[in-house]
Amino acid sequence: xxxVAVIGTGMTKWGELWDKSLRTIFxxxxxxxxxxxxxxxxxxxYIGSMSSGLFVGQEHIASLLSDYLGLTPIPATRVETACASxxxxxxxxxxxVATGISDIVLAGGVEKMTDVSGYEATYALGTAADQxxxxxxxxxxxxxxxxxxxxxxxxxxxxxxxxxxxASKNHKNGAKNPLAQFPFAVSVEDVxxxxxxxxxxxxxxxxxxxxxxxxxxxxxxxxxxxxGKQVVKVIGTGQATDNIALSSRKDITWLEATYQAxxxxxxxxxxxxxxxxxxxVHDCFTIAxxxxxxxxxxxxxxMGGKAVEEGLTAMEGKIPVNPSGGLKSKGHPVGATGVAQIxxxxxxxxxxxxxxxxxxxxxxxxxxxxxxxxxxxxxxFEKE
Amino acid sequence: xxxVAVIGTGMTKWGELWDKSLRTIFxxxxxxxxxxxxxxxxxxxYIGSMSSGLFVGQEHIASLLSDYLGLTPIPATRVETACASxxxxxxxxxxxVATGISDIVLAGGVEKMTDVSGYEATYALGTAADQxxxxxxxxxxxxxxxxxxxxxxxxxxxxxxxxxxxASKNHKNGAKNPLAQFPFAVSVEDVxxxxxxxxxxxxxxxxxxxxxxxxxxxxxxxxxxxxGKQVVKVIGTGQATDNIALSSRKDITWLEATYQAxxxxxxxxxxxxxxxxxxxVHDCFTIAxxxxxxxxxxxxxxMGGKAVEEGLTAMEGKIPVNPSGGLKSKGHPVGATGVAQIxxxxxxxxxxxxxxxxxxxxxxxxxxxxxxxxxxxxxxFEKE
Numbered sequence: 001x002x003x004v005a006v007i008g009t010g011m012t013k014w015g016e017l018w019d020k021s022l023r024t025i026f027x028x029x030x031x032x033x034x035x036x037x038x039x040x041x042x043x044x045x046y047i048g049s050m051s052s053g054l055f056v057g058q059e060h061i062a063s064l065l066s067d068y069l070g071l072t073p074i075p076a077t078r079v080e081t082a083c084a085s086x087x088x089x090x091x092x093x094x095x096x097v098a099t100g101i102s103d104i105v106l107a108g109g110v111e112k113m114t115d116v117s118g119y120e121a122t123y124a125l126g127t128a129a130d131q132x133x134x135x136x137x138x139x140x141x142x143x144x145x146x147x148x149x150x151x152x153x154x155x156x157x158x159x160x161x162x163x164x165x166x167a168s169k170n171h172k173n174g175a176k177n178p179l180a181q182f183p184f185a186v187s188v189e190d191v192x193x194x195x196x197x198x199x200x201x202x203x204x205x206x207x208x209x210x211x212x213x214x215x216x217x218x219x220x221x222x223x224x225x226x227x228g229k230q231v232v233k234v235i236g237t238g239q240a241t242d243n244i245a246l247s248s249r250k251d252i253t254w255l256e257a258t259y260q261a262x263x264x265x266x267x268x269x270x271x272x273x274x275x276x277x278x279x280x281v282h283d284c285f286t287i288a289x290x291x292x293x294x295x296x297x298x299x300x301x302x303m304g305g306k307a308v309e310e311g312l313t314a315m316e317g318k319i320p321v322n323p324s325g326g327l328k329s330k331g332h333p334v335g336a337t338g339v340a341q342i343x344x345x346x347x348x349x350x351x352x353x354x355x356x357x358x359x360x361x362x363x364x365x366x367x368x369x370x371x372x373x374x375x376x377x378x379x380x381f382e383k384e
Numbered sequence: 385x386x387x388v389a390v391i392g393t394g395m396t397k398w399g400e401l402w403d404k405s406l407r408t409i410f411x412x413x414x415x416x417x418x419x420x421x422x423x424x425x426x427x428x429x430y431i432g433s434m435s436s437g438l439f440v441g442q443e444h445i446a447s448l449l450s451d452y453l454g455l456t457p458i459p460a461t462r463v464e465t466a467c468a469s470x471x472x473x474x475x476x477x478x479x480x481v482a483t484g485i486s487d488i489v490l491a492g493g494v495e496k497m498t499d500v501s502g503y504e505a506t507y508a509l510g511t512a513a514d515q516x517x518x519x520x521x522x523x524x525x526x527x528x529x530x531x532x533x534x535x536x537x538x539x540x541x542x543x544x545x546x547x548x549x550x551a552s553k554n555h556k557n558g559a560k561n562p563l564a565q566f567p568f569a570v571s572v573e574d575v576x577x578x579x580x581x582x583x584x585x586x587x588x589x590x591x592x593x594x595x596x597x598x599x600x601x602x603x604x605x606x607x608x609x610x611x612g613k614q615v616v617k618v619i620g621t622g623q624a625t626d627n628i629a630l631s632s633r634k635d636i637t638w639l640e641a642t643y644q645a646x647x648x649x650x651x652x653x654x655x656x657x658x659x660x661x662x663x664x665v666h667d668c669f670t671i672a673x674x675x676x677x678x679x680x681x682x683x684x685x686x687m688g689g690k691a692v693e694e695g696l697t698a699m700e701g702k703i704p705v706n707p708s709g710g711l712k713s714k715g716h717p718v719g720a721t722g723v724a725q726i727x728x729x730x731x732x733x734x735x736x737x738x739x740x741x742x743x744x745x746x747x748x749x750x751x752x753x754x755x756x757x758x759x760x761x762x763x764x765f766e767k768e
């Protein structure tokens with residue numbers, strides 16, 4: 001396998017983009033990535049999208065977007081693993097370059113979620129859970145993560161305040177990200193006083209409904225050097241699945257797919273949790289970030305809440321987590337999220353993260369998760 | 385890259401499977417494939433499904449199916465390129481084994497389409513067209529292919545009878561396939577007298593709405609030999625896109641993505657159209673098979689109708705096309721179709737096709753298409 005580098009990134013402002021269709025949002029982003037990479041031709045494209053069918057009534061977006069980018073006849077493939085779709089699109093782009101089947105690949109993600117009624121958006125997102133054993137009985141994602149939160153509080157003494165601290169930390173970071181949907185600070189009190197969604201989770205514990213896209217360009221490290229690009233090397237990839245329904249898991253506070261995907265990525269990269277300088281994780285709900293820290297081995301089992309309280313994951317902490325603002329502040333257009341995480345790590349390793357730059361970051365990691373943890377994909381990156 | 389072989393196939397009877405859910409249909413099929421391959425462990429899984437979200441309200445089926453097969457924590461990924469989803473799932477499985485990232489991979493496809501109302505099934509299928517420029521104006525797939533048929537008749541003199549001959553030939557083959565949804569013969573007169581759907585296409589010109597799944601097991605040729613398996617080698621793969629909307633194409637009778645995907649597969653395999661002994665193509669409508677024959681170079685432009693009339697593609701002809709019965713007779717559970725084509729070719733090259741065996745077949749090819757030709761994936765196989 002060849003060494004692979006990320007040489008271009010593209011992302012536009014996320015939010016409620018009512019003046020733009022899915023095809024417009026994605027093509028703008030893809031063109032930015034091509035421009036950043038300094039290339040105008042690619043060999044292949046992978047696009048993560050969770051449910052363009054349910055959200056905007058359009059499947060077959062691989063053909064649509066290749067067409068609207070003027071890139072036909074290149075192969076283009078849409079990938080779906082719920083909210084981990086973007087990360088998996090990147091993994092497939094990586095594989096294609098690593099094998100030598102393609103030299104330059106675009107990996108992107110897109111979701112347009114705000115043009116459906118509230119009922120439909122929650123329904124569409126709910127199709128990432130086990131419909132027969134969860135959805136049909138009325139469970140949606142805030143409810144599923146509320147069950148996880150309650151179990152974590154019960155088992156490990158995690159506090160309501162610690163959950164709020166995750167949101168507050170991520171919004172503090174996101175306030176420095178001009179592309180974030182909600183680029184402003186929220187205090188722990190704001191979170192504690194916000195409206196209840198699914199006890200114990202309040203609205204400021206939840207990531208928002210977002211329109212947005214993200215795209216990166218991948219090529220071999222050799223080609224990146226020839227093109228005179230700063231090399232951000234992909235040194236590890238891992239993907240895994242777990243029981244889709246919470247009721248089938250031995251311990252609902254433990255994210256086994258995240259543990260397995262992290263393990264595979266660490267092993268491939270030859271790195272350990274303590275080698276990671278900056279980390280982007282899937283904080284779809286505040287409790288998720290706490291559980292992910294534990295499953296990735298950043299902290300011990302049950303210690304995720306305490307770690308946030310002690311500032312371990314703050315910008316000035318030992319391992320800054322979600323400098324981009326995370327899903328919480330940056331927004332969560334589900335299919336695009338995994339790619340945006342990779343963009344943030346690329347910018348951090350390139351030293352281009354501006355006001356939210358993590359000092360001396362040379363190794364970064366991403367963790368992107370589908371459903372209530374039924375699938376996860378992790379990547380590790382190193383600057384040359 | 386390593387040489388890759390297909391060592392197991394699994395398929396159950398297709399039709400209106402009202403007593404089985406999507407997860408049951410797929411897991412039964414996957415277990416048959418594992419059993420046929422003689423393995424009980426795989427490293428990774430790719431699943432083609434066009435619109436499990438719109439058809440059965442369930443996305444994230446990669447996690448669901450890995451879970452229900454008892455295969456977690458293996459990586460599992462759903463792939464969607466409309467009706468070419470199954471073929472692309474196979475292509476990704478091929479890439480994963482070829483690179484050495486995985487040793488044994490399952491590539492499958494599934495669609496459960498008959499448990500929604502007629503309106504919804506046609507709507508769901510319609511999301512593979514350009515919704516903004518085709519769907520919103522009332523065009524669905526019978527209409528799109530009717531436009532292609534009318535243009536082909538006008539430009540090349542293709543006759544209404546020649547279209548009917550495609551259906552009649554494929555049903556004659558499908559009558560010998562016990563797993564087909566409609567395993568019975570239909571005459572040219574039956575087609576000509578069947579109910580009109582979209583002029584000139586009648587209901588017996590159209591592939592049906594089907595519940596079904598298909599799965600194959602891939603591994604390296606080296607491992608296949610060690611396992612004592614008959615080696616059916618994957619010698620070529622090609623994937624391509626075209627304008628999604630018919631209105632953007634220069635010539636709607638020409639399937640450019642099929643031409644490009646076929647060309648890539650031929651080049652990789654070192655084969656020419658005349659080297660192919662048996663061919664499975666995407667006859668979602670009778671006119672499609674005619675256009676595909678031309679785009680793959682089996683016959684010259686405009687000669688597809690005449691070739692069928694002269695028996696070139698019949699079982700006893702120079703190049704038997706759709707010995708399985710094709711989508712027309714076998715059924716068309718959209719995400720599974722591309723994988724079922726590969727199963728038929730594998731059986732033909734293994735000499736296991738029974739009453740529909742093509743004599744002395746050593747090289748076979750598949751062509752699987754999304755939408756009105758906006759994406760296509762081709763594979764070429766050779767027996768060792």
